């Protein structure tokens with residue numbers, strides 16, 4: 001199959017015809033064109049997924065598509081932006097019809113679920129790699145950032161943590177029980193917290209999505225804001241499924257594992273925090289302090305913890321380029 005045929009047959013149908021409001025020119029020309037409302041800013045983020053590094057070899061193509069788009073859209077959620085359009089860099093080892101059909105179906109499903117339109121991309125041959133660049137809109141000056149956390153703010157997270165990390169143990173297993181299947185769904189189908197992020201605009205002092213693990217990602221907020229935090233171990237939210245599968249180790253996994261794509265945000269200490277935002281439960285897990293670094297309170301004892309999470313260039317990663 002030729003490149004233009006692959007694009008026309010599998011990717012073109014994923015793009016909306018005619019394109020949505022805000023997309024003046026969609027896929028097919030040299031450039032796509034976006035038009036912003038006055039007083040809106042364009043929020044842009046890019047994520048790359050490499051087979052064998054970000055998802056297992058022979059991972060189902062519909063899950064590849066969902067995860068590629070969801071992980072990128074999650075950055076829009078963390079900024080409080082509304083999705084508008086995305087481009088897709090697709091590198092494929094071969095043009096396999098069955099793979100492409102399932103991938104396109106997954107991509108169409110995800111783009112409809114997140115209300116984001118495919119407007120272009122690039123297609124090449126090589127080891128399976130996906131790069132998604134997302135474009136979203138946010139009222140000028142109102143994007144959530146990592147740098148606004150203040151002493152006394154509450155540290156909060158949406159949903160539950162550690163589920164996708166637990167799923168890594170079960171992805172290649174058969175005959176899963178209900179809890180194992182549930183954590184695997186959390187890995188296959190991350191749900192970017194878009195409505196929560198938009199609700200938090202003008203209210204939260206800082207926000208980030210949890211992709212590399214709570215400790216690592218909260219660490220980015222702390223560094224960018226020039227503050228520290230103490231977390232309460234017992235307050236870390238874990239799902240019944242993770243509790244059943246990990247028992248006493250569930251909260252430890254929840255602190256460190258990535259891939260859940262929940263939001264971590266800081267909430268000014270004086271304002272009351274709702275129990276749910278846009279239908280998603282939120283938990284207060286700690287408080288911002290002036291002393292830099294991250295501390296964990298457990299059984300009335302407070303100890304320092306490392307801020308490092310997953311790093312592609314550390315030992316075990318792929319090494320320096």
Ligand code: ADP
Pocket residue numbers: 007011027028029030031087088089090118119120121122123
């Ligand atoms: P050019 O050579 O002008 O860069 P291409 O032949 O690479 O154009 O692409 C033709 C059209 O198809 C462009 O509009 C491009 O954005 C789109 N396109 C190419 N690859 C992809 C892809 N993986 N996903 C979505 N659109 C794509």
Ligand code: MG
Pocket residue numbers: 029030
């Ligand atoms: Mg061109």
